[in-house]
Amino acid sequence: MKCDVYLSFDGNCEEAIDFYKDVFDGEYQVMMRYKDGPPEYSKPEIENKIMHATLSFGNGCELKASDNFFKPINKGNNYHVSIAADDEEQGYAIFSSLMEDGEVTMPYNDVFWGGKFGSGVDKFGIQWMISSPH
Template structure:
């Protein structure tokens, strides 16, 4: 299992991740723009904005980030703790465990980029993203 911080921005993700890359002497591992995803995610004026990017730095550290246009961003709701489960069974257990007493913001289900993904705000107000690959170990 792996745990990272996931940052959300309201249109300046590329500028921010470039800044963090320089500060942390990092390497951008991947970038997906909204135009690279399904058409329903690509609205006018955001096609070149960041749907997802990952930057590695230090010893095993990663920052993940995106431009999020689904809700107004306020300091405090602009980050998630991102869990990459070892398999679907572990991912499901973590997701539904965090959901107990909390609120689902996206159901844990198959996603277009592969595997399963879901997000939840736990009973303490912490925002979580849980992903799992297609295979069980």
């Protein structure tokens, strides 16, 4: 069994997934535009937007994403994408990159349960939790 994170955007998926590719030093497994799908999805105003993208990084991690034009996207605070970094240095680098132009809700620092932890909302409205061992 495998569980992946699938993110929906309202037109800026390519910008977001490119940003995450840089942050995580990832590789695209799939990058499909609406014009590449069935004809009923290839409307001129969205034909170059992302129908589906899969970004792989780390040890078996994947982020999947798309632009969603079929129902309004309600950005909420009931989820976080959680990343367990290999070490403190990697965790700090990921956290710092994700929080560029974002909002830190808990600075990346020592935590009472051990290791380091930080959380925040990136510039695309996605909530992240980054942790690492000492």
